Amino acid sequence: MDEPVLLTGAGGRVGQAILRGIGDDYEWRLLDREPLPAAKVPNRVTDADRYVADITDADAVREAMDGVGAVIHLAGDPRKTAPWDSVLRNNIDGTQVVMRAAVDTGVEKFAFASSNHAVGGYETEERTPDLYRPEDGYRLDGTELPRPGNLYGVSKAAGESLGRFHHDEHGMSVVCVRIGNLTKDHPPREYERGQAMWLSHRDCAHLFDRCLQADYGYEIVYGISNNDRRYYSIERAREALGYDPADNSADYTFEGEPKDEADEGGDTGDTAGGDSDSGLDDPPTEPNFPTDPNFPTDPDTPTDGA
Numbered sequence: 001m002d003e004p005v006l007l008t009g010a011g012g013r014v015g016q017a018i019l020r021g022i023g024d025d026y027e028w029r030l031l032d033r034e035p036l037p038a039a040k041v042p043n044r045v046t047d048a049d050r051y052v053a054d055i056t057d058a059d060a061v062r063e064a065m066d067g068v069g070a071v072i073h074l075a076g077d078p079r080k081t082a083p084w085d086s087v088l089r090n091n092i093d094g095t096q097v098v099m100r101a102a103v104d105t106g107v108e109k110f111a112f113a114s115s116n117h118a119v120g121g122y123e124t125e126e127r128t129p130d131l132y133r134p135e136d137g138y139r140l141d142g143t144e145l146p147r148p149g150n151l152y153g154v155s156k157a158a159g160e161s162l163g164r165f166h167h168d169e170h171g172m173s174v175v176c177v178r179i180g181n182l183t184k185d186h187p188p189r190e191y192e193r194g195q196a197m198w199l200s201h202r203d204c205a206h207l208f209d210r211c212l213q214a215d216y217g218y219e220i221v222y223g224i225s226n227n228d229r230r231y232y233s234i235e236r237a238r239e240a241l242g243y244d245p246a247d248n249s250a251d252y253t254f255e256g257e258p259k260d261e262a263d264e265g266g267d268t269g270d271t272a273g274g275d276s277d278s279g280l281d282d283p284p285t286e287p288n289f290p291t292d293p294n295f296p297t298d299p300d301t302p303t304d305g306a
């Protein structure tokens, strides 16, 4: 794969999990509409590779895209209660701007941060809460139609469609990762749904690493750890990308404590290759993740689910 890799939304929760895990492994261009403090930027990324820009600004995105080999596109409004004007602008229009710039400049691979909320409508009253429990066999595998449960989910389904279009029309490899619930160090506490779709930091970094390394055409995969509780299949991520997650929410109590304190297998936030001297500060654990003044805190988000 050609480098550099453009990472949009680099200052956010997912962006920082990726950079802490694989920040030393690639040549990066980091884009975010908020200036990134030094603590959020790997040592080897120069000032010239940091772009403060809004993804709806086509000229600015085009400039950042010049010479890029792959894109991980995370920037957007992550709130499940986000209003239409925000998801229309940040998630749909912004994604089109980034994808268009990518095909225009000949980018090879594009990983798009989709969401569990693109299929939230499958969690019907009849299926829940059994769906969230390990003994339940129901699985979504990425071949089902989108079924959003909110406008944020609609915007993520739209992003997946934009990816399909740009793959079919322009040949760009596109993988849409329906991310579950990213938290650091332990699964979301006392939250069955969150524990069923937990994505640990190291599995997140590993998964997006595979999105950069694997060969694929167009894929929709689920981005969760190897949780016993789950209703998303990770088989397609394994097959198409070579995803091999290390963590499982079953290794923690419902309250989020490691079941075996002596077991080093829990998510330390480090990558399989060990934490590096990438220069990144350890981000605070939720709910102290940096907040975006442009997106007020989602009142529906459980404290530990963010």
Ligand SMILES: NC(=O)C1=CN([C@@H]2O[C@H](COP(=O)(O)OP(=O)(O)OC[C@H]3O[C@@H](n4cnc5c(N)ncnc54)[C@H](O)[C@@H]3O)[C@@H](O)[C@H]2O)C=CC1
Pocket: 008, 009, 010, 011, 012, 013, 014, 015, 031, 032, 033, 034, 053, 054, 055, 056, 073, 074, 075, 076, 077, 078, 079, 090, 094, 113, 114, 115, 116, 178, 179, 180, 181, 182, 183, 292, 306
């Ligand atoms: N954190 C999670 O568990 C999940 C996240 N996702 C998706 O992953 C992506 C990243 O999510 P988080 O890191 O949690 O969100 P976040 O809010 O922590 O980070 C988003 C970053 O994107 C930047 N940004 C937002 N709109 C922008 C714009 N118009 N132009 C440029 N930069 C912009 C923000 O400044 C922020 O640094 C989002 O697309 C979200 O929908 C999907 C499922 C779960």
Ligand SMILES: O=C1O[C@H](COP(=O)(O)O)[C@@H](O)[C@H](O)[C@H]1O
Pocket: 078, 079, 080, 115, 116, 117, 179, 180, 181, 182, 193, 194, 301, 302, 305, 306
């Ligand atoms: O897409 C997202 O999903 C996660 C999990 O959803 P939740 O409804 O269980 O909280 C959410 O935490 C994240 O903010 C959002 O972007």
